[in-house]
Amino acid sequence: MALAVGSIAGVTALATALIAADPEKRRAEQMKETGGDELEAVKKYFNTSGFERWNKIYGETDEVNKVQLDIRNGHAQTVEKVLKWVDEEGGVENVTVCDAGCGTGSLAIPLALRGASVSASDISSAMAGEAERRYTAAVSAGAKAPATAPVFEAKDLESCSGKYNTVTCLDVMIHYPQDKVDDMISHLAGLADDRLIISFAPYTVQYALLKRIGELFPGPSKATRAYLHAESDVEATLKRCGFEVVKREMTATSFYFSRLLEAKRVRAA
Numbered sequence: 001m002a003l004a005v006g007s008i009a010g011v012t013a014l015a016t017a018l019i020a021a022d023p024e025k026r027r028a029e030q031m032k033e034t035g036g037d038e039l040e041a042v043k044k045y046f047n048t049s050g051f052e053r054w055n056k057i058y059g060e061t062d063e064v065n066k067v068q069l070d071i072r073n074g075h076a077q078t079v080e081k082v083l084k085w086v087d088e089e090g091g092v093e094n095v096t097v098c099d100a101g102c103g104t105g106s107l108a109i110p111l112a113l114r115g116a117s118v119s120a121s122d123i124s125s126a127m128a129g130e131a132e133r134r135y136t137a138a139v140s141a142g143a144k145a146p147a148t149a150p151v152f153e154a155k156d157l158e159s160c161s162g163k164y165n166t167v168t169c170l171d172v173m174i175h176y177p178q179d180k181v182d183d184m185i186s187h188l189a190g191l192a193d194d195r196l197i198i199s200f201a202p203y204t205v206q207y208a209l210l211k212r213i214g215e216l217f218p219g220p221s222k223a224t225r226a227y228l229h230a231e232s233d234v235e236a237t238l239k240r241c242g243f244e245v246v247k248r249e250m251t252a253t254s255f256y257f258s259r260l261l262e263a264k265r266v267r268a269a
Helices: 008-019 024-032 038-047 049-057 066-088 108-113 125-140 178-191 205-216 231-240
Strands: 096-100 117-122 151-154 164-169 192-200 243-252 257-265
Touching (some): 038 049, 038 125, 049 066, 049 125, 066 108, 066 192, 066 243, 066 257, 096 108, 096 178, 108 117, 108 125, 117 125, 125 151, 164 178, 178 192, 178 231, 231 243, 231 257
Parallel strands (some): 096 117, 117 151
Antiparallel strands (some): 192 257, 243 257
16 A cells, blocks of 8 residues: 655554554454453553563663654653653642652652652553662762651552652653543642642554554554544543643654643632
């Protein structure tokens, strides 16, 4: 099949053609092992082959391919944008932060080293354990430890509890469908006294096309679904929860694309 993709019409035509080759059969087979439970499928993935893949991507090893290195750089850019925001808004010293879906600690660790009181969690015990190891290594190497040491726990996002000045959740929602993401945002909003910072892969025709191409040629360690979310849907959920988007950024590399939003709780006049 030869298609020239030089316009939106061309992209749409190619996307339509690829939809005809929908990989739902492969997805259904992946879900059989967990009885169709999306959370369990994600948990299993990030405790096994997913941990090996993403630990390398979020690490410093040279044992990554071109795509993985691109994703590493894209994620790092998103983290830097968050840190720039919090620094511009007065820093996070003595601020309570819940980092839900902390992965290997790429955001939780620098927030803690800036003096925040961090509660970091991940659905994967392997990920949470690696984040704690990296924090300990950073302090052992000379980084100044915060007054309150961060807590790293293995728990799913919905199990996070308490109240925090700031709640963050980066690059997690791509693993879940929209109805699940609505519930996630609502839960996170309930934990945040003031600020909620989230990122997600935004839905556009072009990104949907790139995602479909990636699904048709999966690597052996790409075992979870990837979902794109319309920014308008995410913002509508935030609004229903009493939050207003005050900042937004887009990070787009060759293989990584993430919309970053900061939302503040709307206070009564």
